[in-house]
Amino acid sequence: MPEFTIGESDFLLDGRPFRILSGGLHYFRVHPGLWADRIDKARRMGLNTIETYVPWNAHAPEPGTFDLSGGLDLGRFLELIADAGMYAIVRPGPYICAEWDNGGLPAWLFRDPEVGIRRFEPRYLAAVREYLAQVLRVVVPHQADRGGPVLLVQVENEYGAFGSDPRYLKALAEYTREAGITVPLTTVDQPVPEMLAAGGLDGLHRTASFGSGAEARLAVLRAHQPAGPLMCGEFWNGWFDHWGAHHHTTSAADAAAELDALLAAGASVNLYMFHGGTNFGLTSGANDKGVYQPLVTSYDYDAPLDEAGHPTPKYHAFREVIARYHPVPGTVPPPAGPAPALAAALGEPVRLLDDPDRWGTWQAHHELPVLDDLSPMPRLALLRTRVDGDRPGVLTFGEVRDRATVFFDGAPVGTLLREHHERALALPAARGELLVLVEDQGRVDYGPRIGEAKGIVGGASLHGEPLTGWEVLPIDLAALPGLRPSATSAVRPGEPVAGPVLLRAEVGVDEPADLFLDTGEWGKGLVWLNGFLLGRYWRRGPQRTLYVPAPVVRAGANDLVVLELDVLLDPVARFVPRPLLGHTEA
Known part of the structure; x- marks a missing residue:
């Protein structure tokens, strides 16, 4: 069987120097019917390796479950990589960031307020150990030393930007090894001395994440790792978008020049991203560094291969750079043609407020719960209570996460947005039915706000007095495509x-x-x-x-x-x- 090891200055494949030319391609962001196409286009650009994260929350939406079907069939994805004659890097987290909902961590983890996320804490580690056992059971038979494509497995993800707990990293490495992983283990951090120190661990090969200044950044990495191959574990060749901003693009010529400098230095590379794909469903995450910024559905990322799988000018520029250092295939994918117009x-309108009972099942709560208190945890819910006051007033919420539209006796009153820090509006009457449609727009994927609850946090009040006696209708989104009008309407x-x-x-x-x-x-x-x-x-x-x-x-x-x-x-x-x-x- 092939042997892949870390040498004094190079990665070694069967004892010979091997440069990893990898591209990020997330199986969970691409329809499984298109996996082979995207992998082949990576090969035709000159790459020899495919890198992917593994999203814990997608595979385990509820405790005790682990879904490997359809678009989550990681084993089949790795088989297709091998069929293309390519290698693979697997990054199972447990935290992945990736602009993915909650950074990949399941929301159900946080129902226990005592759980200690991304640190050496027994309840969290027990869940992580079970998760790694499940996902690595799929990866183990696909390792290079067993004839498969997997060369490297990453431990955690840019941990130095979050914390400094070597016991935690050591535990993750031990769980990974006990699950049967025998290929080298890596970490990735931004090439800042403090982050490399906090996010690394002896015995794990450090890589760096950056998009420019290769020579200087590799020098910082080398100072923290005197021996072994240099690798940019995430070469940022594009960026992501959030609602209300602009579409991010980067110069193909500038990105290609940075890639050239990286390869000229003899380093291995993983392009983040080669092909971004799409945040299908409700999987896009959010940032919050004082202002909440939910991410858009597209994860095009201005990558070499665009969202629909077509080569861009960046694809051809990168291929030209790679050809200066390694052989590339003789043909390139054709340019994009127009899609059907x-x-x-x-038609067939079904209005929520006409008959809410068709959209879910009401639950009674004395005090207003957050969405995380409901099971299964909804992304959209209708809240209802009766107001019997003596005068109009101001309705106030503790905090809106992330969007709340208020109706009074069926008439719209207003919409509150988390990103505007809005949490109050005037009610026009003293008595009537109060309805609130609350939406989770994506969980924060980076920083200390990971895992926070969704919905109306801190309850609701009128005239400064708490509102109680709520009914909550979690909307069953999976059932909505089957709803038809109960009466003729147009x-x-x-x-x-x-x-x-x-x-x-x-x-x-x-x-x-x-x-x-x-x-x-x-x-x-x-x-x-x-x-x-x-x-x-x-x-x-x-x-x-x-x-x-x-x-x-x-x-x-x-x-x-x-x-x-x-x-x-x-x-x-x-x-x-x-x-x-x-x-x-x-």
């Missing part, structure tokens, strides 16, 4: 529609193909095609189109379902030839 009228062509409302269209397609759904005239909500949740849209941008992967599309009639939470200006589903990811700084 289609349109279909939306949407007039061209007439705006107020949410919360479910709408439907039948989209005719000649043959399966990638599609780009233009949501520019819609408000805020979710879209399903043939039961597959494409993700979130929001008029504020920058992202305007939702990517629809070809394997989701079928020849003939396709069922499109839209959940509009705000106001939809044009009740038509329009598909356009190319993605529209928003304005840039340039």
Whole structure:
């Protein structure tokens, strides 16, 4: 069997120097029907390795579960990498960041307020040990020394930016080894002395994360690791987007020059990202460094291979650089052609406030619970109570996480946004039914706010007095595509529609193909095609189109379902030839 080891100055494959030319490609952000295509395009750019994180919360949405089906079939993904003649790097965390909801940590972990996240704490470590045993059971047979593609397994992720607990890192390394991992173990940290010191551990090979200044940053890494191969474990060649900002892009020429400097220094590299993919469903995370910033659905990342799997100028520039140091395949993928342009009228409205009982099951609570107190934990919930006062007043919440739309006797009163630090509004009457639709827009994925509760935190009050006697309806999003109007109703062509409302269209397609759904005239909500949740849209941008992967599309009639939470200006589903990811700084 092949032997992969860490030498004095190089990685060694069967005793010979081997440079890792890797690209980030997250199986959980790509439809499984497209995995082989994306892997092949990495090979054709000149890469020899594919790197992926593993999202704990996707595989284990509830305690005691571990899903390896469909788009979470890590074993099949590794098999496809091997079939392409490539190698793999696996990064199981348990924390991954990755701009992924909660940084990959399951929300159910935090139901125990005493659990100690990302440190040496028995309850957390017990859960981590079980998780690593589950995921590494899949990885073990695919290791290089067993004839598989996996060369390296990473322990934690940029831990030096979060904490300094060597006992914790040592425990993770021990759990990884006891699960059967025999290939070398690595860490990654920004090349700052304090971070490299706090995030590393003797016996684990340190790598660095950066996007520029290769010579200086590799020198810092070398100072903390006098021997062994130099590696940029994350070469940042693009960036991510959040709602309300611009679409981030970087110069292909500048990124290629930085890659050239890195390879000229003899270092190995992992491009973050080679292909970003999509935050399908409700998987995008958020940042909060004083202002809450939820991430968009697209994870295009301005990567060499765009969200729909097409080569960009950066792809060709990187391939040219790699060719100066290593052989590259003789052919490149063709450029993108236009996607089908289609349109279909939306109709069959099902309005939430007309009959909420069809959207879930009410639960009684004396005091207002957070979403995390509910099981299963919803991403969207309707809250209801009765107000019997003697005068209009101000409704105040402890904190809104992350968006709350208030109705009084069925009429909209206003919407509160976490990012604006809003938590109060005026109620127009003294008596009536108070309804609040609260939405989790994505859990923070980086920093000390990981794991915080969602929903209305700290309860609600009127005239300064607590409101009690609540009913809570967790909305079953998985069931929504099956909802049909209980009575005949229609949407007039061209007439705006107020949410919360479910709408439907039948989209005719000649043959399966990638599609780009233009949501520019819609408000805020979710879209399903043939039961597959494409993700979130929001008029504020920058992202305007939702990517629809070809394997989701079928020849003939396709069922499109839209959940509009705000106001939809044009009740038509329009598909356009190319993605529209928003304005840039340039």
